[in-house]
Amino acid sequence: MKIAISAAETSGDLVASSLVSALKLYRPDCEIEGLAGDKMAAAGCKRLWHTDQLNVMGLSEVLKKLPTILRLRRSIIQYFSSNRPDVFIGVDSPDFNFKIERKLKKNGVKTVHFVSPSVWAWRANRIHKIKKSADLMLCLFPFEVDFYRTHQQKAIFVGHPLAEKLKPRKKHTPNKQVLLMPGSREAEIKTLLPELLSAAKLMHKKDPEIQFSLSLANEHLKDWVEDKIQGLDIILSSDDSHEKIKNSDLVIVASGTATLEVALLAVPMVVVYKLSKVSYQIVKPLLNTKNISLPNKILGKDIVPELLQNDVNAQNIFEKAMKLIESDNTRLVKELEKIHGLLNQKASVKSAEAIIEFLNG
Structure with a gap:
């Protein structure tokens, strides 16, 4: 053959x-x-x-x-x-x-x-x-x-091959760790990061015990990101997202494959996505789905909160994130665990x- x-x-x-x-x-x-x-x-x-x-x-x-x-x-x-x-x-x-x-x-x-x-x-x-x-x-x-x-x-x-590598975490102890994942492409990182950082400031003001990490897919924009988070208590790293996700109470993540990685580990998340105004006007007529995140699309219902385009702002991210941090997420985690079963x-x-x-x- x-x-x-x-x-x-x-x-x-x-x-x-x-x-x-x-x-x-x-x-x-x-x-x-x-x-x-x-x-x-x-x-x-x-x-x-x-x-x-x-x-x-x-x-x-x-x-x-x-x-x-x-x-x-x-x-x-x-x-x-x-x-x-x-x-x-x-x-x-x-x-x-x-x-x-x-x-x-x-x-x-x-x-x-x-x-x-x-x-x-x-x-x-x-x-x-x-x-x-x-x-x-x-x-x-x-x-x-x-x-x-x-x-x-x-x-x-x-x-999905990823389901053979990643599985739902067990016995997580709440620790008020929040992970920021602003995407892998330059355009999305530069668009989303300012809003994520502003949201992190609001969250820290509401609850000073919350600790933040930021995981980059690669080191391509590391210097630019380091410059942006100067003065903020945020631990920056790259190429270690799976460990970081596992150890977090919540992940604020750009829509894409990363949302699937978070879902396979069964960690609560807020999904965000924003294009430039010009790009969105071009793409909008071609969209034919209600959900932007893979977890919601796979399960066929709204399980994780999504923010798209004009709704992606610091106040909205802050509100969605704090709601999850202050809630019992047992039901949400059980729904996310189903995804691993479906894809493995x-x-x-x-x-x-x-x-x-x-x-x-």
């Missing part, structure tokens, strides 16, 4: 490495090759191109590297058109991988996409591109399958089974 695979980012390399291991376990004789990072190579994937060639952040960097990116994509299409695999698996990075899938599918190659783009949240019209690209979609969330079924796209829920499906193994069954079908 010949399997082609493409993971265009570091996060994709991590998810795909577990999938490569699971495929090798089920079919030790299979050959897996393609665009891979170090973790995929260590798991047994033959690397024809390195993920580092594409691992870029920020619009200006993407534009600078665009000719290289397009050249690489053409090379992948040409190679797998000549050396036809039994299946091509695109891992996340839809803007990069869908084009490859579409071309190969036209040439009669079976195609699978692992990690659905957020079509359920915005730009639902992307479904037309997806149907032309992927024979099978492997979904991390159960509600995604419902969306695909309504559009007659074959999709399977496999669970041994995603890599289930994905490998689904791919092999799809090929044998």
Whole structure:
């Protein structure tokens, strides 16, 4: 069995490495090759191109590297058109991988996409591109399958790899620790942090025993953040969010994957998200979901408080946060614990089974 695979980012390399291991376990004789990072190579994937060639952040960097990116994509299409695999698996990075899938599918190659783009949240019209690209979609969330079924796209829920790493904490002793998580991208950090810091001041004024930490996804903006929190009693760190979340009474977090990490650890949270006025006016007509946070979307009800756009201000954050700090959150925690149960499906193994069954079908 010949399997082609493409993971265009570091996060994709991590998810795909577990999938490569699971495929090798089920079919030790299979050959897996393609665009891979170090973790995929260590798991047994033959690397024809390195993920580092594409691992870029920020619009200006993407534009600078665009000719290289397009050249690489053409090379992948040409190679797998000549050396036809039994299946091509695109891992996340839809803007990069869908084009490859579409071309190969036209040439009669079976195609699978692992990690659905957020079509359920915005730009639902992307479904037309997806149907032309992927024979099978492997979904991390159960509600995604419902969306695909309504559009007659074959999709399977496999669970989320994060649920295998993170599980609800046990026997937490309240400690009045509050964690601020302002996001991973420069624009969201610069937009959200001033409001989070103002809210922290209001909270400290109301209850001087509250202690604050701030966890950054990376050190990219550490100096800028350090400058902003000068004079405030806030412990700043980076790349240690899971430990920080576990030890907190409350997390005030930017909407995104971080909300799922907080939910899997079953910690109360306030979710915030704010775009620039121009960006929001562009995005608003394309939104097709009531909830902005993954915990509420997964559970299908309003469990954690959300603040979006104009509602993201210090006073509102302060009020939502203090309400949680001063409440018995037993019911909220029990609801969040359900998320771990829903998503802990041994995603890599289930994905490998689904791919092999799809090929044998």
